[in-house]
Amino acid sequence: MGPEDSGVQSPAPGKVPTAEESPAAQCVAEECAPTPGRTPGKAKQQLNVKAELEKRQGGKSLLNLVVIGHVDAGKSTLMGHLLYLLGDVNKRTMHKYEQEARKAGKASFAYAWVLDETGEERDRGVTMDVGMTKFETPTKVITLMDAPGHRDFIPNMITGAAQLVVAVNKMDQVGWQQERFQEILSKLGHFLKQAGFKDSDVSYIPTSGLSGENLSARSTVPELTAWYKGPCLLEQIDAFKPPQRSVEKAFRLCVSDVFKDQGSGFCVTGKVEAGYVQIGDRVLAMPPNEVCTIKGIALHEEPIDWAAAGDHVSLTVTGMDIIKINVGCVFCDPKEPIRSCSRFRARILLFNIELPVTQGFPVRLHSRHRGLGVVAHLQGVLLHYQTVSEPATIRKLVSVLHKSSGEVIKKKPKCLSKGQNAIVEIQTQRPVALELYKDFKELGRFMLRYVGSTIAAGVVTEVRTSVLDHAPGSSVGAVKVKFSHATNEFQRSADR
Incomplete structure (x- = not known):
């Protein structure tokens, strides 16, 4: 299917091919792989990433799509049925799923099994892990991720997505009632506005994942066509604005999983947020x-020589102990490394939190990386991805900002309440890798959660770059904190 189906055999499950084993590498080695004796740096200079991306994708734009929603909203069924309608699942395989689902007493789960592949997922009827596959629209190559319907995923995905399609699912169960569709649109639309979405960035599509209505082609059901004249789900996904790939920036990859390879080294998976990487790079x-x-x-279980911004890939790495790598680590260019710190300043927007936020307020920090979104409500599907979850404390309330202009309207507030914009100083229990939002938007965003609820979204504005300096002959040190600011740098000293 498309530019990556070149007849090359897929590697064994869980194994990423090496440079020596990679048949796909031979196809492009003459143009972009490092030749013997050359350093990775010199090879990179000869790789025209934008031209190679254009060639690899056949002129189509790449989109990363995450499908999220509440448990039993029908996410896997909806997307599994769409993949079948697009021909990415053949009739023989679909017939096998139907027989197996019927035998298990879960006939309606057949399309969900296209994405829910493990025995536990099928037994429980819920998505347990993030499943990944790909499909194509007339103008796009889509990397699709089906996320678990856990409450910790949904708020992060909603506030992390760049564009959303709300697939109002199971509309056939209410007879395609326009009133029910409008009720969902009104309630969810109000919430999404609070989260910062413009109406132009959100679309609502009435669908039925089980029957396949309005998925790959516009529905002809009279009850629906009487009031809905818009596009089907596939048309709306194809209409997404293609994101800009930051291939010209320094290499960044956020680790989403770590596992042992069958050979030497180990594997990490994740999204290349910026730049590109080649086999042999350090x-x-x-x-x-x-x-x-x-x-x-x-990439998609196919061996490749290089990967660039926007690609979700598996990397086999050597020269490091696997126990030192965790989900949330960032692989980067050694010459232009990402910041790693445990204290930073940020501009945050507080959501609906009933308690006042004061100095010392405990939170949990979730880093998030922007994607496109399809949201499945109970009669609605949404898209996004997150990797880091770290205990943190709001160490200082710096100022309250005007919502529109961003001007400081109050310095050193005693507390913050819902709906306010503010500058705060946050300290994490362990160092986290992050960037200033102005430099790397993908790596400068985060969420704050408290007692299971998302209470704020924020962007990094200043980063602490110095270390604790103990005063000679004293058990009490002085901490010198240097912040790199979005517009300037300042330095201050404080007793500890």
């Missing part, structure tokens, strides 16, 4: 601030 992991070597790269 990259820096932050934290733990150690260098390793890229031995193999795979």
